[in-house]
Amino acid sequence: MAAPARRLCHIAFHVPAGQPLARDLHRLFGFQPLAVREAGGWRQLALRSGDAVFLVNEGTGPQEPLYSLDPHHSVPSATNLCFDVEDVDGAARALAARGCFMPVPPTRVRDAQGTATYTVVSSPAGNLSLTLLQRAGYRGSLLPGFRPLPCTPGPGWVSHVDHLTLACTSGSSPTLMRWFHDCLGFHHLPLSPGEDPELGLEVAAGSGRGGLRLTALQTPPNSTVPTLVLAESLPGLNSEQDQVEQFLTRHGGPGLQHVGLYTPNIIDASEGMAKAGCRLLTPPEAYYQQPGKEEQILAAGHKPSLLEKQGILLDGEKDEFLLQVFTKSLFAEDTFFLELIQRQGATGFGQNNIRALWQSVQEEAARAQGA
Structure with a gap:
């Protein structure tokens, strides 16, 4: 390196x-x-x-x-x-x-x-x-x-950067992975057992709508660099653009799509941000009605009605859970956004949550087109 x-x-x-x-x-x-x-x-x-x-x-x-x-x-x-x-x-x-x-x-x-x-x-x-x-x-x-500038105590909603996600052109992830490895010392972080670093983790959106290919990279344990995630689109059967392709078009090429901000209390943080006027993404209506979702949320020590009210996604099992909520774009061009993430033992990114985010962004785009 x-x-x-x-x-x-x-x-x-x-x-x-x-x-x-x-x-x-x-x-x-x-x-x-x-x-x-x-x-x-x-x-x-x-x-x-x-x-x-x-x-x-x-x-x-x-x-x-x-x-x-x-x-x-x-x-x-x-x-x-x-x-x-x-x-x-x-x-x-x-x-x-x-x-x-x-x-x-x-x-x-x-x-x-x-x-x-x-x-x-x-x-x-x-x-x-x-x-x-x-x-x-x-x-x-x-x-x-x-x-x-004068130091003013803030609400403490965010403690550090958890991860950085780059939206990439289709097929470019292996090249980017090698560049970050050779130049800055990043190494492949498997998101699923036995994952091929050249293929990454494929998350299908369902119904022939393509999906995401995610490749995660991390630096050695003695550093405090956030995980770097490369995201590219998987081909679908229809011609409509997904959110990665929309980012590439609206942004004018690859770039930093979102930053995952770690919060020690995602419920307090999302509630406070919403009251301040932050626009949060709404998960698909069926997300909280999935079989076993209520039991999963209760097992993690949370109230299903509260998570649904605030649009918080939860994934995981046993003693390893992940909670996430996503903002709408911070720019009028509908490109860059932020994510709040809280980890209860989980180290990955929640495949079911990735799929739910995918669906919620697509539904938001459909609502915007119909407005």
Whole structure:
């Protein structure tokens, strides 16, 4: 591996001036402003909940924003993943030897709180770039060049990033998996026993409507990097687009489709976000009427009526359960969204929940077309 990632520092977005992403992250999802930088035509605002940090790059400037890269993308987008590495200079040399393109070479930034060095690497995943960051000993709230903002306690709905899901073109997962393995040290994480890493996990949507191919990747146990999930469409019998294909069309190519945010209490978090005005996806009506679903929810220690009221999905068995709820898109283009996830011993992603999400997104799209 060329540059083993040790932890996820932040997820960066690029949005036009006046786009409400930063406001929505604060008001609807409980993220608190952490630090800001305003220079060169850019307003860069970092918001945090627990260990999850989002950096919103708003506007446009003649130069690249610090710690990121302006992709000049046609729609608002999650454009950059910033990872902590041990040695940026060594990582850059190793990546260059592998043929990787680094539009921002190793760059040192200093302020009164210390020094950080970073480089930006282009990835094969659409408009997504990767920032490799070295900031050992930096004493500031975020990074050199940023002004700290008053620390205000948030509701604590989110503790950290659980996983990152990339929407990929059909057949590209093996190539992406090898790139993330060779360059950042990710390894295949089986989602089902005996899973072939070249094939991933296939989740059929039913009724000839295709489905999803999911390939999960993780870094070694001594890191704190979230699981990376590659999602691509399986061919169906009809010609209508599924949500991965719709993302590719509306987003203008592959990219970060959603971020899974871990919550220690999904019931409190989803209720609080809904009261704040967050729009959550509604599962199919038949989801909670499935044979054995009520017993499964009770076995996990929850009330079926409460989960149904809040649209929370539950999957698992014995002492391993997974609870999930999904937001509608944060952008008018109907692309990127967030997921809340709570794990009660489960380590996977719940095949039945994946199918239910698939169906709920398809039904939401059908309702929107009929409106």
